[in-house]
Amino acid sequence: MRLISGIEEMQKLAEKLRLEGKRIGVVPTMGYFHDGHLSLIKRAREKSDVVVVTVFVNPTQFGPTEDFERYPRDSERDRRLAEASKCDVLFTPETSEMFPEEYLTYVQVDRLSNILEGKFRPTHFRGVTTVVAKLFNIIRPHLAVFGQKDAQQALIIKQMVRDLNFDIDILVTPIIRETDGIAMSSRNVYLSAEERTEALILRKALDLAKSMIHGGEHDAGRIRRKMDQLITSTRHAHLDYVAIVDADTFDELPKLEQGRRILVALAVRVGKTRLIDNTILTP
Amino acid sequence: MRLISGIEEMQKLAEKLRLEGKRIGVVPTMGYFHDGHLSLIKRAREKSDVVVVTVFVNPTQFGPTEDFERYPRDSERDRRLAEASKCDVLFTPETSEMFPEEYLTYVQVDRLSNILEGKFRPTHFRGVTTVVAKLFNIIRPHLAVFGQKDAQQALIIKQMVRDLNFDIDILVTPIIRETDGIAMSSRNVYLSAEERTEALILRKALDLAKSMIHGGEHDAGRIRRKMDQLITSTRHAHLDYVAIVDADTFDELPKLEQGRRILVALAVRVGKTRLIDNTILTP
Numbered sequence: 029m030r031l032i033s034g035i036e037e038m039q040k041l042a043e044k045l046r047l048e049g050k051r052i053g054v055v056p057t058m059g060y061f062h063d064g065h066l067s068l069i070k071r072a073r074e075k076s077d078v079v080v081v082t083v084f085v086n087p088t089q090f091g092p093t094e095d096f097e098r099y100p101r102d103s104e105r106d107r108r109l110a111e112a113s114k115c116d117v118l119f120t121p122e123t124s125e126m127f128p129e130e131y132l133t134y135v136q137v138d139r140l141s142n143i144l145e146g147k148f149r150p151t152h153f154r155g156v157t158t159v160v161a162k163l164f165n166i167i168r169p170h171l172a173v174f175g176q177k178d179a180q181q182a183l184i185i186k187q188m189v190r191d192l193n194f195d196i197d198i199l200v201t202p203i204i205r206e207t208d209g210i211a212m213s214s215r216n217v218y219l220s221a222e223e224r225t226e227a228l229i230l231r232k233a234l235d236l237a238k239s240m241i242h243g244g245e246h247d248a249g250r251i252r253r254k255m256d257q258l259i260t261s262t263r264h265a266h267l268d269y270v271a272i273v274d275a276d277t278f279d280e281l282p283k284l285e286q287g288r289r290i291l292v293a294l295a296v297r298v299g300k301t302r303l304i305d306n307t308i309l310t311p
Numbered sequence: 312m313r314l315i316s317g318i319e320e321m322q323k324l325a326e327k328l329r330l331e332g333k334r335i336g337v338v339p340t341m342g343y344f345h346d347g348h349l350s351l352i353k354r355a356r357e358k359s360d361v362v363v364v365t366v367f368v369n370p371t372q373f374g375p376t377e378d379f380e381r382y383p384r385d386s387e388r389d390r391r392l393a394e395a396s397k398c399d400v401l402f403t404p405e406t407s408e409m410f411p412e413e414y415l416t417y418v419q420v421d422r423l424s425n426i427l428e429g430k431f432r433p434t435h436f437r438g439v440t441t442v443v444a445k446l447f448n449i450i451r452p453h454l455a456v457f458g459q460k461d462a463q464q465a466l467i468i469k470q471m472v473r474d475l476n477f478d479i480d481i482l483v484t485p486i487i488r489e490t491d492g493i494a495m496s497s498r499n500v501y502l503s504a505e506e507r508t509e510a511l512i513l514r515k516a517l518d519l520a521k522s523m524i525h526g527g528e529h530d531a532g533r534i535r536r537k538m539d540q541l542i543t544s545t546r547h548a549h550l551d552y553v554a555i556v557d558a559d560t561f562d563e564l565p566k567l568e569q570g571r572r573i574l575v576a577l578a579v580r581v582g583k584t585r586l587i588d589n590t591i592l593t594p
Contacts, residue, residue: 039478047330132422133440133474138415157416158475165476191416192441193448195322 029111033120035166038080041117042168050077054169056160059083060100060214061109064204068173069113071201080117080167081110087123088134089155100217119167126162135161137184137191140278144271145180145304148295156181157188164194171197177204177211179293179306183278203305205231211305218301222264227298229262230305233270237292241311246284248272251292259296268295268302275308284311312394316403318449324400325363325451333360337452339443342366343383343497344392347487351456352396354484363400363450364393370406371417372438383500402450409445418444420467420474423561427554428463428587431578439464440471447477454480460487460494462576462589466561486588488514494588501584505547510581512545513588516553520575524594529567531555534575542579551578551585558591567594 032038045052053076055068072079083106090096103120110118134154140146141153164172174182182200189196204212209231210224219227233255240251252270259267274281275289284290293306315321328335336359338351355362366389373379386403393401417437423429424436447455457465465483472479487495492514493507502510516538523534535553542550555564558572567573576589 035476039476043478047332049330131474133418133420133471135416135418135444135475138417140415161418162474162476165478188416191414191445192418193318193322193445195326195448 029107029115030117031107031120032117033122035121035125038117038119038121038166039168042080042166045078046168051171052076052078052080052167052169054163054167054172055079055081055115056163056172056174057081057083058085058099058214059106060102060217061106062204062212062214064175064177064212066109066113067201067204068175069110069115071199072171072173073114075171075173075199076169078116079114080119080169081113081115082119082121082163082167084121084123084126084159084163086126086155086159088127088158089152091149091151094149095215095218100214119163121166126159134158135188135192137187140180140184140187143180143278144269144273144293145295148268153181153184157184160185161188161192161194164196169196171199173199173201175204176200176202176306176308177213177304179275179291180278183276203307211303213303215301215303219298223299223301226262226264227296227301227303229259229265229298230294230296230303233258233294233296234292234305234307237272238307238309241284241290241309246311248281248284255294259294264299266297268297270294286311312390312398313400314390314403315400316405318404318408321363321400321402321404322449322451325449328361329451334454335359335361335363335450335452337446337450337455338362338364338398339446339455339457340364340366341368341382341497342389343385343500344389345487345495345497347458347460347495349392349396350484350487351458352393352398354482355454355456356397358454358456358482359452361399362397363402363452364396364398365402365404365446365450367404367406367409367442367446369409369438369442371410371441372435374432374434377432378498378501383497404449409442417441418471418475420470423463423467423470426463426561427552427556427576428578431551431585436464436467440467443468444471444475444477447479452479454482456482456484458487459483459485459589459591460496460587462558462574463561466559486590494586496586498584498586502581506582506584509545509547510579510584510586512542512548512581513577513579513586516541516577516579517575517588517590520555521590521592524567524573524592529594531564531567538577542577547582549580551580553577569594 053072336355558574
């Protein structure tokens with residue numbers, strides 16, 4: 029596995045690989061790998077000749093009061109896990125080279141960046157789309173893999189790719205969960221033992237939505253209220269939102285229609301830790 | 312010369328040319344060619360194996376009250392002139408394919424897009440950087456040529472290319488003028504005979520700045536006031552702005568420093584036609 033941190037070195041290698049006819053797959057991450065990340069790398073491995081994994085804790089996608097400074101990092105462990113996952117290139121650019129002081133350019137996907145997560149994290153998706161556009165120009169991949177855990181991010185990146193004519197296939201892989209059902213997240217390490225137990229409420233709320241929908245409930249408002257009640261009954265949990273939307277457009281769905289794929293997504297703060305989860309259902 | 316209007320066809324051709332090791336040069340234009348455009352194509356011809364000229368009157372760079380609808384178009388003449396200039400590919404995408412109804416993504420260069428022209432045309436540069444980013448992803452050029460006539464546009468595109476890590480050389484070619492000194496512009500056709508004469512005031516104001524600076528004047532405010540007076544004395548001319556800035560950063564320069572390249576730029580409305588011009592001077 030090759031380690032690269034310089035942008036020019038990465039760009040030159042990508043150009044060379046392309047000229048050799050190699051198919052490049054990229055997995056953009058913020059590191060601190062768990063099995064979710066490894067499933068992304070595995071998918072890229074299946075679909076590409078050369079797998080590039082990027083680790084970059086991107087300051088532009090954190091708000092001023094968010095956890096950029098304390099976001100967990102372990103570059104040595106990430107390196108070992110990337111190598112074991114048969115990653116070919118581990119790209120770890122420096123913040124000072126990615127976003128130098130005189131940096132001015134942002135990529136913004138309107139509307140989709142302002143709803144749900146965007147309401148609570150107003151500049152988050154602008155930071156995501158900007159860094160992903162940069163990584164696409166540096167690595168020149170044929171495909172990129174993202175996780176369904178960040179469902180809104182995946183949708184926004186697909187929209188950006190289509191709008192800006194990036195010639196890149198976007199693959200989205202399923203959420204990977206711990207044995208007790210909590211979605212894997214680098215932020216789970218923030219949770220105390222008690223909070224870790226309470227965090228199961230996200231999964232339970234999604235299960236509740238599932239059983240209501242399978243039981244024939246078609247009123248999205250009623251499902252949201254039941255999920256809200258369940259979460260509010262949990263001592264340290266605070267609900268940011270529950271969304272029940274069209275899985276492909278994120279359009280609000282007051283009435284669920286048979287056969288239409290819907291996304292049930294929620295964000296919950298457990299103590300000081302903000303967690304997200306979602307599931308796709310078909311009534 | 313090959314004519315292409317489909318995005319996918321253009322993208323496939325660019326990919327093929329790159330795999331053949333060809334150096335691609337692009338000249339993005341809004342068509343209605345004059346000698347300024349032809350000088351851009353000539354420069355691209357000198358520096359590239361394959362020259363792609365794009366003609367696209369980009370709706371996103373026009374404000375709601377601006378001249379998008381009546382902007383001059385002559386696709387038959389453009390085709391002839393491009394062919395005569397040894398252009399290899401004339402790319403004329405459709406508006407409905409470039410900006411379909413569900414379009415959402417914009418590229419924005421902060422600060423530089425909000426000064427000078429940006430004050431009078433608030434969404435103009437956002438439209439320019441967005442369409443240029445799209446054209447770069449479609450045509451995958453090694454180099455792109457822009458005109459010094461749109462000095463602020465050239466600076467903003469260089470900033471975008473650096474910030475978003477496009478691996479593309481940006482070349483900027485000098486302003487081409489009519490024999491009487493007026494800068495060539497597709498918008499000159501809007502001018503009546505009387506306005507055409509009055510439009511010479513832009514060139515005269517730049518000459519005045521030049522002679523003041525060569526005469527030892529170092530106070531930018533004094534130069535701006537003299538230029539303002541000259542323009543205001545012209546019957547149908549209305550000054551939008553005069554700027555005297557660092558040519559490489561567009562920083563305001565109250566006092567001109569010896570040896571520092573400065574840009575003197577102005578925008579003037581002559582009747583209903585808005586014209587811009589500029590010159591680079593070294594005190």
